[in-house]
Amino acid sequence: MVDVRDxxxxxENKWCPGCGNFPILEALKQGLADQRLVPEDVLMISGIGQAGKTPHFLKCNFFHGLHGRALPLATGAYAANSELPILVSMGDGDCYGEGGNHFMAAIRRNPDMTLLIHDNRVYGLTKGQPSPTSERGFVTKIQPMGVRSDPLNPAALALSQGAGFVARAYCGHKEQLAGLIGQAMDYRGVSVIDIMQVCVSYNTVNTYDWYKKRVYDINEQGHDTGDLSAAMALAFAGGDRIATGLFYKKDRASFADRVPGLAESPLAARSYDPARVQALLDQA
Amino acid sequence: MGIDVTVKIGGEAGQGIQTVGDLLARVCHGCGLYVLAVNDFESRIRGGHSFLQLRISDRPVAAPDHRVHLLVALSPRTLDMHLSELADDGLAIFDSQETGPGDNVVSIAVTDMARKAGGAIMANTVAAGACLALLGASGSLLEIVLKKQFQAKKAGVLENNLKAAQSGVEAVEGIDFAPAFAWPEKKPAGKLLSGAQILALGAVAADCRFAAFYPMSPATGIMAGLTGFEDRAPLVVEQAEDEIAAVNMVIGASFAGVRAMTATSGGGFALMAEGLGLAGITETPIVIVNSQRPGPATGLPTRTAQADLRFVLHAAQDEFPRFVLAPTSLDDGFETMGRAFALADKYQVPAIVLTDQYFNDSVNIAQKPLTVPESIDRHIVTDADMDDPKAYRRYEITDSGISPRAVPCAGQALVMVSGNEHQQDGHISETIPDRIGQVDKRFRKLAAMEKEMRSPRTDFPDSRVLLTGWGSAAGAIRESVEMLRAEGMDAGGVYFTDIWPFPQQAAEEILGRCERFYMVEQNVSAQLGGLIREKTGLKFYQAVLKYDGRPFFPFEIARRVKAAEEAIDG
Structure with a gap:
């Protein structure tokens, strides 16, 4: 039996005490244990930032890459071995800022992987600059008059681009998050979980208290996860209530389903066949 | 004197100039002749001016000739621009119904004839028919090639093309053309391929299984070549959203266990620089082809240069070992791709293959047979190779600097990789012993990597004067050496494929013996010359440099070296 302790x-953990990453990590362990996966079978690819460090604090195989580039790195690993259970851990700046183009491309390509975006609406590792999801007017040391731009809407962006699994979670609700991670891993294709996260060091606006008053679980309220318009409405809903849960789920052909060469078996599993290659060269 | 004839076909982009060149090249190849087809085109899809220059010879040719024997002008601009290049016994065919401007210009209504044969699109077939007839080839030679090309097309296409070719033949009947020659009836001397094609073949032969790219001239042809194998080899070729994604995908694929590559030009390579560093610090083997074009920025997108050598040697922040190889010919290109993958795997480092537009887009004859290795050593370990897989450390300190490389999710061993500086198990570390230990570990590989480097190829290395170059310029340098020797100069040639780690000892031995050496490079500062000075202390005497975006002609190298030598003697 797999246990979260495995x-x-x-x-040594290097996050700030009270960081929203801790409950995310716990939910992640729970989700993996529920999947009956062992650490040796899990691959986590991560970008740069506090979220990028996640695999160092989780027993698993990992590649901690560059800022913004976790998705292409993961896509390459997936292309080489499409049977790997791949989790991608990114921050909001990582995924939506530096890596925004890769986020859109990943949705189009639809490799089978679970995207965990630790969205704390601030840059923690570089000490408190705004992120693409910071509210307009968010005051930082470097933006004393407040952020001028409007925030990006992750769920709406993912839905608008045709992502087949779009969820929003809150770091304070671990069980819900663990359940969503499990569902995301079961889904064949890109699954997006935007995890609203608290930054105790640099975001004094979107705090545990702030979220606690606002979040609610749509899946407890009978939301139809096959209804794109309803999902879009949830993504855009303003006001004092913030929807969490699985917004939308729809089957799509995964990257491996679209590449005839991947139907047989993963590329990395094939044995080298010199005669076959020689025949190709002889035809040239 | 053997056969050495150059045909130049010029016109607007979209007129099918390349098709004429392809047809002629294939006819020549089929008879056992050697050819070199150089493409010169603008960065546009229609209009403008572009040309193809085909050199035909009964011995291997690796550089274009500056003299044109037969000029086919499908546009008036071609005539204006290139008539002066005609050799004394040369002839121009001008697509016009009016009489041409001189005795050496024959007007033939090529496009009109094509229309009569079934469509203006076949102007290139008419032109090919006329060219071959002038060159003394029998009509049946073109027929064979046309049949091969069009037999799969719908009914009438082949017949119309045969008709078009015949009208071209008839149009030049009775014209006396001195450069015509007796056509041999030999077996093809090798495979007729472009540089881009040979690089793709080299990659497939090296068991490359994943390639990602973002389109950029002149590298796209390599990926087009690879895509052609996707259905018959364990290979996935993916067009990435940008070059940054391409290189990161390649790193991911290699990490997960397959050989992987990308190809780009200087601008795309600039975007890949951070990824290159990631491959460096994570010790992930990857192959990057940089097919150079003149820059900086967009520069001359469809033209050639050798000006990225210093760039690829140092690209990415800080320092890490890498290989840089610049193939000098098609045969070398095939072999170099295999070596790049093998060396990258063996030493867990990035390998960069430097080619250029001239190399990629020119069509030549690969003379050596294309063979695949019987087995591929991936230098990958599994649990079975370990005493205790649970204690596996990806970056274990070793004497050679090479740590055992396992792939993720393949057993009990956890593979932990980080672009941060790390401790031996792969977790982030900022301690002084880990930093120094890992930097030193990575650099300990250099000694063995240096031993893998091959000496430059040479012609007459004991000569008084040596002409030195690298990559695709080798063909032109080699022929210029022949020219200089024919004029009595004691000259030889030195051509580097392996550039980094720099083969210092071999360079010192060869270049240290001569009285003086010249650098011949397609850049403005003699980049390899500077590197030779840095590594050996040897200083080149003068440099023959060309940075106009066009490939070297052997005669211009010979002329400039001769002038410099005469200045000394005088």
Whole structure:
């Protein structure tokens, strides 16, 4: 039996005390244990930022890459071995800022992987600059008059581009998040979980208290996850209530389903066949 | 004197100039002749002026000739621009119904004839028929090639093309053309391929299984070539959203266990620089082809240069070992791709293959047989190779600097990789011993990597004067050496494929012996010359440099070296 403790890692944790990443990590371990996966079978690809460090604190295989580039890195790993259970851990700046183009391309391509976007609406590792999801008017040291731009809407962006699994979670609700991670891993294709997260060091606006008053679970209220318009309405809903849960789910052909060469078996699993290659060269 | 004839076909983009060149090249190849077809075109799809220059010879040719024997002008501009290049016994065919401007210009209504044969689109077939007839080839030679090309097309296409070719033949009947020659009836001397095609073949032969790219001239042809194998080899070729994605995908694929590559030009390579560094610090083997074009920025998108050498040697922040290889010919290109993948795997480093527009877009004959290795050593370890897989450390400190490389999710061993500086198990570390330990570990590979580097190829290395170059310029340098020797100069040639780690000892030995050496490069500062000075202390005497975006002609190299030598003697 797989236990959440199997994913414990002795490496010293480097997040701030009280960081919203801690409950995310716990939910992640729970989600993986529920999937009956063992650490040796899990691959996490991450970008740069506090979210990018996640795999160092989780027992698993990992590649901690560049800022914004976790998705292409993960896509390459998936192309080489489409049977790997791949989780991609990114921050809001990582996924929606530096890596925005890759986010859109990943949705189009639809490789089978679970995107965990730790969205704390601020840059933590570089000490408090605004992120693409910071509210307009959000005051930082470098923006003393407040952020001038409007925030990006992750769920609406993912839905508008045709993503087949779009969820929004809150770091304070671990069980819900663990359940969503499980569902996302079961889904064949890109699954997007935008995780609203607290930054105790640099975001004094969107705090635990702030979220607690606002979040509610749409899946407890009978939301139809096959209804794109309803999902879009949830993504755009303003006001004092913030919807969480699985917004939308729809089957789509995954990247491997679209590439005839991947139907047989993963590329990395094929044995080298010199005669076959020689025949290709002889025809040239 | 053997056969050495140059045909130049010029016109607007979209007129099918390349088709004429392809047809002629294939006819020549089929008879056992050697050819080199150089494409010169503008960065546009229609209009403008472009041309194809085909050199035909009974011995291997690796550089274009500056003299044109037969000029086919499908546009008036071609005539204006290139008539002066005609050799004394040369002839121009001008697509016109009016009489041409001189005795050496024959007006033939090529497009009109094509229309009569079934469509203006066949102007290139008419032109090919006329060219071959002038060159003394029998009509049946073109027929064979046309049949091969069009037999799969719908009814009438082949017949119309045969008719078009015949009208071209008839149009030049009775014209006396001195450069015509007796056509051999030999077997093809090798495979007729472009540089881009040979690089793709080299990659497939090296068991490359994943390639990602973002379209950029002149590298796209390599990926087009690879895509052609996707249905018959374990290979996925993916067009990425940008070059940054392309290189990161390649790193991811390699990490997960397959050989992977990307191809781009200087601008795309600039975007890949951070990824290159990621491959460096994570010790992930990847192959990047940089097919150079003149820059900076957009520069001359469809033209050639050798000006990215310094760039690829140092691209990405900080320092890490890498290979840089610049193939000098098609045969070398095939072999170099295999070596790039093998060396990258063996040393867990990025390998960069430097080619250029001239190399990629020119069609030549690959003379060596294309063979695949019997087995591929991936230098990958599994649990079975370990005493205790649970204690596996991806970046274990070793004497060679090479740590055992396992792939993720393949057993009990956890593979942990980080672009941050790391401790031996792959977790982030900022301690001084880990930093120094890992930097030193990575750099310990250099000694063995240096030993893998091959000496430059040479012609007459004991000569008084040596002409030195690298990559695709080798063909022109080699022929210029022949020219200089024919004029009595004690000259030789030195051509580098392996550039980094720099083959210092071999360079010192070869270049240290001569009285003086010249650098011949397609850049403005003699980049390899500077590197030779840096690594050996040897200083080149003068440099023959060309940075106009066009390939070297052997005669211009010979002329400039001769002038410099005469200045010394005088």
């Amino acid at each position: 994913f414990h890692c002795d490496y």
